[in-house]
Amino acid sequence: MKAISNLTKHRNTLLFVTLAFVWGTSFMAIKSGLAELPPVLFAALRYDIAGVLLLALAVVRTAHWRPRGRDEWTLVGVGGVLVIGLHFGLLFTGQQYVTSATGAIVLSTTPMLTPLFAWFLLPDERIGLPGMLGVLLGLAGVVVVANPDPSALGGQFVGVALMFLSAVSFAFGAVLTDRLPAKLPLATTQAWTMLLGAGLLHVLHVVLGEPSIGTVRWSPDVLLSLAYLAVAAGAGGFLIYFHLLDELGPVEISLVNYAVPVFAALAGWALLSESITATTVGGFALIFGGFSLMKWDVVFPRLVRLEARLSRGRSAENVYVPDSPAQSTTTHAYPSDD
Numbered sequence: 001m002k003a004i005s006n007l008t009k010h011r012n013t014l015l016f017v018t019l020a021f022v023w024g025t026s027f028m029a030i031k032s033g034l035a036e037l038p039p040v041l042f043a044a045l046r047y048d049i050a051g052v053l054l055l056a057l058a059v060v061r062t063a064h065w066r067p068r069g070r071d072e073w074t075l076v077g078v079g080g081v082l083v084i085g086l087h088f089g090l091l092f093t094g095q096q097y098v099t100s101a102t103g104a105i106v107l108s109t110t111p112m113l114t115p116l117f118a119w120f121l122l123p124d125e126r127i128g129l130p131g132m133l134g135v136l137l138g139l140a141g142v143v144v145v146a147n148p149d150p151s152a153l154g155g156q157f158v159g160v161a162l163m164f165l166s167a168v169s170f171a172f173g174a175v176l177t178d179r180l181p182a183k184l185p186l187a188t189t190q191a192w193t194m195l196l197g198a199g200l201l202h203v204l205h206v207v208l209g210e211p212s213i214g215t216v217r218w219s220p221d222v223l224l225s226l227a228y229l230a231v232a233a234g235a236g237g238f239l240i241y242f243h244l245l246d247e248l249g250p251v252e253i254s255l256v257n258y259a260v261p262v263f264a265a266l267a268g269w270a271l272l273s274e275s276i277t278a279t280t281v282g283g284f285a286l287i288f289g290g291f292s293l294m295k296w297d298v299v300f301p302r303l304v305r306l307e308a309r310l311s312r313g314r315s316a317e318n319v320y321v322p323d324s325p326a327q328s329t330t331t332h333a334y335p336s337d338d
Contacts, residue, residue, distance in 0.1 A: 015240050017259075019241060020263055021263050024260040029229050030042070030103075032221055041211075042226070062187065074182065085196075087167075091163060101261055108261055112138045122179065134291065134294035144283035
């Protein structure tokens with residue numbers, strides 16, 4: 001009984017670590033599957049499966065399981081193009097050129113890019129001087145991770161550039177959908193966004209002239225990678241993410257983006273023999289520092305109040321933190337899973 005009580009008490013912590021683990025190891029799964037599957041087709045198949053699973057969940061959970069009317073179809077259409085289609089097409093293509101850790105680190109810029117786009121597109125959003133410095137610091141981290149060689153702009157540089165454009169597409173799409181009036185249940189939004197995004201990826205697969213699905217060698221490793229990405233990281237990650245979003249709030253759950261690269265690096269090192277370089281670690285430190293600057297007006301007061309409550313012998317659970325503009329997230333709350 002005591003063990004069960006402790007498990008319940010620390011459930012959110014366990015779920016947070018589980019989410020970071022699943023999303024972190026997904027980069028390794030992508031690298032593994034890319035040995036046989038062309039990148040855009042790989043991404044399309046992943047979201048074929050994940051979309052169908054979440055659509056089944058939406059049908060079971062809500063009567064509003066499909067979009068109705070132009071506004072709702074516009075919402076899932078924009079999300080399908082930017083948040084799924086372009087985002088994961090660029091991500092899977094870029095992952096061919098970089099290690100699991102590098103891919104995860106570059107994608108961790110998403111929480112910094114989202115408020116930057118919100119500043120331009122949403123009238124109520126503002127970024128002060130710390131926020132701008134945070135963005136610049138994060139971009140410097142991306143450059144350090146890319147480690148560009150002016151004499152040979154290929155390989156690592158191309159991969160990092162594609163991954164960064166992937167993060168840009170996701171952040172822009174997430175903010176753009178917030179301007180749309182439609183409101184759908186989360187499972188419905190995610191399911192149809194994934195399915196429409198998968199459809200776009202299939203079109204891109206043909207347009208780009210990738211090898212057809214009939215030429216794929218369906219080895220056990222490929223099947224396992226695809227199943228893991230679609231079920232565990234895709235549908236499963238969605239369920240955990242939105243549970244934690246309700247339990248912890250947007251600031252705390254955004255920190256998962258900085259736990260993901262740790263698991264990505266460890267998985268790539270242990271299972272794919274990928275090296276972890278000093279520039280990779282240094283770039284990650286700069287990106288995390290940039291995020292900390294952007295969220296400082298939220299994180300620092302919270303830490304001060306938490307310390308004060310604990311010093312008086314009160315439970316941290318009683319700390320009340322009012323809403324702040326820096327805590328805002330997009331209404332449709334797309335998780336930046338990978």
